[in-house]
Amino acid sequence: MNVAIVGVGIHPFGRFEGVTGLDLGAYAARRALQDAGIEWRDVQFAFGGSLAGLLPGSDESVQADQLVNLLGLTGIPFTNVHNGCATAGSMLAMGAALIESGQYELGVCVGFDRHARGHFNVRPEQTGLPHWYGDLGFMVTTQFFAMKINRYMHDFGITNSTLAKVAAKNYRNGAANPNAWRRKPLTEEEILRSPMLNYPLTQYMFCSPDEGAAAVVLCRGDTAHRYTDRPVYLRAVSVRTREFGSFEVFAPGLAVERSHSPSVDAAAACFEHAGVTPDDVDVAQLQDSESGAEIMHMSETGLCADGEQEAMIRAGETEIGGRLPINTDGGLIANGEPVGASGMRQVHEIVLQLRGDVGERQVPGAPRVGFTQVYGAPGVSCCTLLTT
Amino acid sequence: MTTRVPIAEGVFTWPSEQPRLLGARCGDCGTHTFPAQPGCPRCGSEAMGTVELADRGTLFTFTTQGFLPKAPYAGSETEADFAGYAVGYVELPGEVMVETRLTALDPGSLRIGMPMRLVVVPFRTEPDGTEVMTYAFAPAGNEGDEA
Numbered sequence: 001m002n003v004a005i006v007g008v009g010i011h012p013f014g015r016f017e018g019v020t021g022l023d024l025g026a027y028a029a030r031r032a033l034q035d036a037g038i039e040w041r042d043v044q045f046a047f048g049g050s051l052a053g054l055l056p057g058s059d060e061s062v063q064a065d066q067l068v069n070l071l072g073l074t075g076i077p078f079t080n081v082h083n084g085c086a087t088a089g090s091m092l093a094m095g096a097a098l099i100e101s102g103q104y105e106l107g108v109c110v111g112f113d114r115h116a117r118g119h120f121n122v123r124p125e126q127t128g129l130p131h132w133y134g135d136l137g138f139m140v141t142t143q144f145f146a147m148k149i150n151r152y153m154h155d156f157g158i159t160n161s162t163l164a165k166v167a168a169k170n171y172r173n174g175a176a177n178p179n180a181w182r183r184k185p186l187t188e189e190e191i192l193r194s195p196m197l198n199y200p201l202t203q204y205m206f207c208s209p210d211e212g213a214a215a216v217v218l219c220r221g222d223t224a225h226r227y228t229d230r231p232v233y234l235r236a237v238s239v240r241t242r243e244f245g246s247f248e249v250f251a252p253g254l255a256v257e258r259s260h261s262p263s264v265d266a267a268a269a270c271f272e273h274a275g276v277t278p279d280d281v282d283v284a285q286l287q288d289s290e291s292g293a294e295i296m297h298m299s300e301t302g303l304c305a306d307g308e309q310e311a312m313i314r315a316g317e318t319e320i321g322g323r324l325p326i327n328t329d330g331g332l333i334a335n336g337e338p339v340g341a342s343g344m345r346q347v348h349e350i351v352l353q354l355r356g357d358v359g360e361r362q363v364p365g366a367p368r369v370g371f372t373q374v375y376g377a378p379g380v381s382c383c384t385l386l387t388t
Numbered sequence: 389m390t391t392r393v394p395i396a397e398g399v400f401t402w403p404s405e406q407p408r409l410l411g412a413r414c415g416d417c418g419t420h421t422f423p424a425q426p427g428c429p430r431c432g433s434e435a436m437g438t439v440e441l442a443d444r445g446t447l448f449t450f451t452t453q454g455f456l457p458k459a460p461y462a463g464s465e466t467e468a469d470f471a472g473y474a475v476g477y478v479e480l481p482g483e484v485m486v487e488t489r490l491t492a493l494d495p496g497s498l499r500i501g502m503p504m505r506l507v508v509v510p511f512r513t514e515p516d517g518t519e520v521m522t523y524a525f526a527p528a529g530n531e532g533d534e535a
Contacts, residue, residue, distance in 0.1 A: 134460030253422030
């Protein structure tokens with residue numbers, strides 16, 4: 001693929017007063033433009049993703065393209081993207097395709113959201129489910145994560161201590177990230193002793209909905225040096241949805257015949273398209289909606305085999321400075337999850353790591369290959385492969 | 389006498405001495421769904437017929453609900469008296485895995501792979517005293533908690 005990322009921008013993640021999601025998105029977009037040394041009027045196309053306005057009780061904009069009122073009405077094609085947790089990745093996939101097609105050379109993808117506490121409580125009818133399913137208390141996404149990791153721990157010998165180690169690592173990495181929301185390191189013991197929200201997951205093992213924005217400037221690969229002396233190349237981006245038999249959220253019934261998660265297919269397609277293997281990855285960003293998700297996504301993406309996580313995490317291999325650093329910016333656990341921005345934050349962090357200028361949390365040894373993966377409702381995954 | 393009504397029509401047979409969950413079976417590929425639905429999630433066929441599902445199975449996985457869920461949850465508990473509930477998937481052999489409340493709350497009393505059986509239990513009581521009933525699964529060794 002002949003596409004480069006020549007600018008990245010982020011608005012810190014957390015909770016903010018007196019701003020709208022559009023304000024956060026505009027901030028991140030301006031930062032990305034500045035980073036690429038271009039103006040909004042240079043941009044030939046844009047994708048914007050934000051989901052908050054579609055959720056019950058929100059007063060946020062339902063259309064990301066209202067950003068043009070803040071950035072400039074230049075007449076470019078601006079496409080709104082709503083694709084659940086894969087919103088950011090879907091923007092990158094479509095942006096890359098537009099450049100690959102030869103239609104445009106330079107574009108912006110910006111994701112943003114503002115979610116209040118508990119914002120992900122959707123009504124059953126919104127996801128095609130019967131009313132009684134919500135009545136009975138099944139429309140709670142955290143139950144799904146807990147049931148998936150409970151079975152995985154049973155099948156592959158993952159321990160509670162390892163769940164806590166993942167969260168502790170991500171809080172520690174978040175403490176070194178000025179844009180993170182949760183910047184206080186927590187010990188394994190504090191994590192294990194926090195209230196049990198959904199067995200076996202405790203409060204501090206979960207990420208929370210919050211607010212934030214991130215943006216990238218994409219250009220045709222062979223023009224990248226016009227904008228930067230340190231381009232990062234987008235080698236592949238793949239989006240996949242659930243197959244029959246996958247273990248998914250909001251499912252009153254699931255097939256007895258078991259199949260794998262869409263992350264397995266998305267990652268395999270991504271590596272194949274990029275022509276690299278999981279062994280080549282120097283730094284990864286994986287969806288850690290809770291600690292168990294990071295553990296399961298390590299194997300679903302092919303970065304390790306099922307069950308290897310227990311020893312790898314105990315040995316510190318996923319720490320900054322380990323063999324395979326994961327979620328070096330603190331992941332979702334330290335940054336929270338503004339859905340439209342979350343996948344773009346992952347890409348933002350990989351770009352900084354590959355440029356080599358991320359300060360205290362820099363992965364040593366000049367990493368050259370980075371990987372990102374998101375997974376979420378309603379059973380969708382997106383992976384990207386980035387290289388220097 | 390207390391009036392008892394099911395949480396919704398068409399979810400389980402009720403009233404019945406031996407209640408059963410209602411699902412659908414695909415006439416083309418044999419796939420079962422819960423609840424019944426008009427298209428087959430495996431092959432796309434529309435030849436779906438309503439069937440009674442097995443009332444026994446094994447526990448595939450489980451969790452507990454440690455905090456009072458917000459809407460759309462319709463239980464009658466308050467923050468003060470919320471005792472939690474357990475949720476799991478029970479695999480009905482050769483049919484489908486159903487998401488269900490479990491009658492046991494303590495994770496220590498639940499074990500992946502344990503045999504489970506269908507029960508119908510009170511979910512909440514309306515102001516007029518009507519009991520709203522739901523399906524749930526109980527450890528199959530425990531015979532004392534059927535409604």
